[in-house]
Amino acid sequence: MRIKLTSVTVDDQAKALAFYTDVLGFVLKRDDPAGEFRAITVEPRDNPGEIELMLEPNAHPASKAFQEALRKDGIPVAIFFVDDLDQEYARLTGLGVSFVQEPTRSEWGYQAMLDDTCGNYLVLHEG
Numbered sequence: 001m002r003i004k005l006t007s008v009t010v011d012d013q014a015k016a017l018a019f020y021t022d023v024l025g026f027v028l029k030r031d032d033p034a035g036e037f038r039a040i041t042v043e044p045r046d047n048p049g050e051i052e053l054m055l056e057p058n059a060h061p062a063s064k065a066f067q068e069a070l071r072k073d074g075i076p077v078a079i080f081f082v083d084d085l086d087q088e089y090a091r092l093t094g095l096g097v098s099f100v101q102e103p104t105r106s107e108w109g110y111q112a113m114l115d116d117t118c119g120n121y122l123v124l125h126e127g
Helices: 013-023 061-072 085-094
Strands: 005-010 027-034 037-043 052-057 078-082 099-106 109-115 121-126
Touching: 005 013, 005 061, 013 027, 013 037, 013 052, 078 085, 085 099, 085 109, 085 121
Parallel strands: 005 052, 078 121
Antiparallel strands: 027 037, 037 052, 099 109, 109 121
16 A cells, blocks of 8 residues: 555645745646646655655645644644755745744754645654
């Protein structure tokens, strides 16, 4: 068993696609019509074909409520691993990314938390 596709809910698919590709560095895998929305997936630039991340609209009331509750409580929806957190933090802050937690060492490792501009917090973890 393996994970091939997972998703994050976003409040604006176009804004999310721009952030996840232009800022975080993922590449577009799929962008297909899906009713009034789009089925958009991105994948890691350096690991194509291994896993896709769907940018899922938070149109369902339960999705929106869950997303808002996690954000209110400061809980990230995903953890992305990076080779060099300090380098990635400098690159992203240079692009104007808002971090809610600067790089910090803890019992969990070395990580920072950012705002994806689409309703979510994401953790970058060095490892």
